[in-house]
């Protein structure tokens with residue numbers, strides 16, 4: 016959780032216009048899906064370099080992303096085990112193939128790269144800026160009330176720590192009265208979830224009063240965007256980079 | 265009775281935001297019931313369908329997916345990004361949208377009978393696996409048997425548990441909620 | 444200018460049974476008032492003040508703001524009557540201190556320049572400017588309370604309502620909050636404060652209103668009303684602590 020939060024700073028990546036950052040992110044994830052193993056490795060190195068500049072070194076990455084890396088390993092072996100081809104290693108009559116190794120490596124590498132892209136975005140961008148960008152992108156799309164969506168996103172982000180706190184409290188309260196000794200799993204689940212939801216919905220009611228008291232309306236002042244004037248360059252370079260890795264194959 | 269124009273529009277927004285947060289959090293915390301700990305993400309999707317009107321249920325799942333695609337860490341394990349859709353669990357993620365909508369449509373607006381709620385929750389859960397398993401098969405390029413073994417059979421007891429819990433909780437929660 | 448800011452006229456709001464709610468409240472708030480609304484838990488203080496900005500609608504009676512029924516224009520009423528809620532955590536909406544303060548003016552669709560100027564002004568006044576990029580969830584209880592005040596101060600309200608502002612605060616935070624209230628009162632805001640502990644503000648208040656079972660029982664000068672507080676379940680601030688707790 017801590018890794019995926021905004022780290023203040025004033026690097027190029029921090030000051031870039033958010034809308035530009037979101038575009039770059041889409042561009043790069045598409046390029047990554049289209050390119051092969053060498054392109055992905057180059058991309059990975061570049062992203063690791065950028066993360067290092069942002070103060071997230073490889074050691075921190077590995078320790079904080081343990082679960083994700085585990086999942087990645089799982090996907091890798093799954094894929095490796097099921098792809099047919101020339102046998103590379105044979106265990107108990109079960110063979111792992113060279114083709115499998117290559118395709119499994121590519122798939123997991125793609126995952127890793129896409130994840131790191133997301134990480135760079137969340138580390139350098141305040142969530143409310145992403146919210147504003149979402150609103151901006153949806154403005155021209157008909158039938159989508161972009162301001163309402165933006166408010167919902169903001170509120171959801173606000174509710175998350177509140178629910179986590181409530182969940183911790185409820186768990187303690189239930190366990191303090193030996194609720195964890197209940198055998199029936201349905202009862203246990205309900206005993207945990209029901210007080211949590213009751214509490215959370217009550218805070219939601221309070222919040223709706225607080226918002227009404229401050230004149231909530233959907234006709235709100237638009238969000239502002241900051242730019243550092245280097246967006247053109249960055250987009251241009253990223254285009255060349257993407258074209259490069261896609262052509263490389 | 266307190267019929268100001270604002271009351272009409274603000275409550276569903278807040279409840280939807282609440283469900284977005286619950287769905288996101290459901291992916292992060294595992295509850296130790298029974299031998300295998302379960303995550304509550306899809307239970308909250310069902311609950312959103314049982315409690316919100318259809319349009320809002322679908323809307324809240326759509327905004328949740330959108331947040332994940334835009335790079336906010338709301339998918340399982342704090343991940344995000346459009347690339348997640350092309351991963352093995354992408355089918356489950358996308359299936360939340362029709363599942364929430366279908367559950368909300370079946371459970372209906374007015375008279376909420378127990379049978380109807382159960383039917384709605386079962387249908388919603390079924391939709392999730394109907395999308396999720398073929399997707400898993402396609403992405404991992406495995407046989408149907410393996411896809412079912414990896415993506416469905418181990419989760420069936422948990423799914424049943426969650427359907428029952430979702431219906432019980434929804435019926436307890438409804439009196440508290442006024443739109 | 445008329446000195447009467449807000450006036451309630453036989454206000455009644457019953458919850459279900461005729462037991463709980465508020466009944467027949469007639470109250471006048473002048474522009475330079477600092478009113479302490481005292482009473483024990485569940486006597487209807489919160490219910491009453493929620494009528495002042497139209498969060499609740501009366502069953503009978505009216506609320507007049509500047510001589511106008513507030514239901515005519517709720518947005519104006521909510522802009523002029525700012526409310527600081529009891530629980531500081533559930534009234535924070537945005538995810539930085541700056542945006543939280545800007546929430547109100549953004550709803551009024553004010554220009555971005557005007558909003559920025561107003562927000563910076565309010566944050567400086569409450570000593571929160573250095574925290575402007577912080578997430579409100581990470582602030583201390585006293586800072587959250589001041590942030591809530593900043594959020595309504597930017598809307599330039601005439602009346603500021605505090606609901607149990609001292610609940611869950613430590614002594615230094617209470618002292619600094621009382622200072623803020625005094626500053627606000629002196630700069631021309633009318634103040635209404637509900638509390639079951641009148642001690643911190645009794646010297647600042649210009650008027651005390653005592654409620655019990657949904658009705659106004661006494662109103663008048665705070666110091667001279669202090670002795671009768673105990674019969675309504677509120678501690679007399681002039682009884683020494685040791686004496687109050689001697690059983």
Ligand SMILES: Nc1ncnc2c1ncn2[C@@H]1O[C@H](COP(=O)(O)OP(=O)(O)O)[C@@H](O)[C@H]1O
Pocket residue numbers: 458459463464482483484485486487488489490491
């Ligand atoms: N929404 C509600 N529905 C039913 N009863 C309520 C509601 N809100 C408050 N009450 C009741 O009204 C009475 C007054 O409550 P309140 O105004 O919150 O008291 P205070 O703020 O003085 O502690 C209490 O008895 C409470 O139980």
Ligand SMILES: [Mg+2]
Pocket residue numbers: 488489529606607
């Ligand atoms: Mg109260």
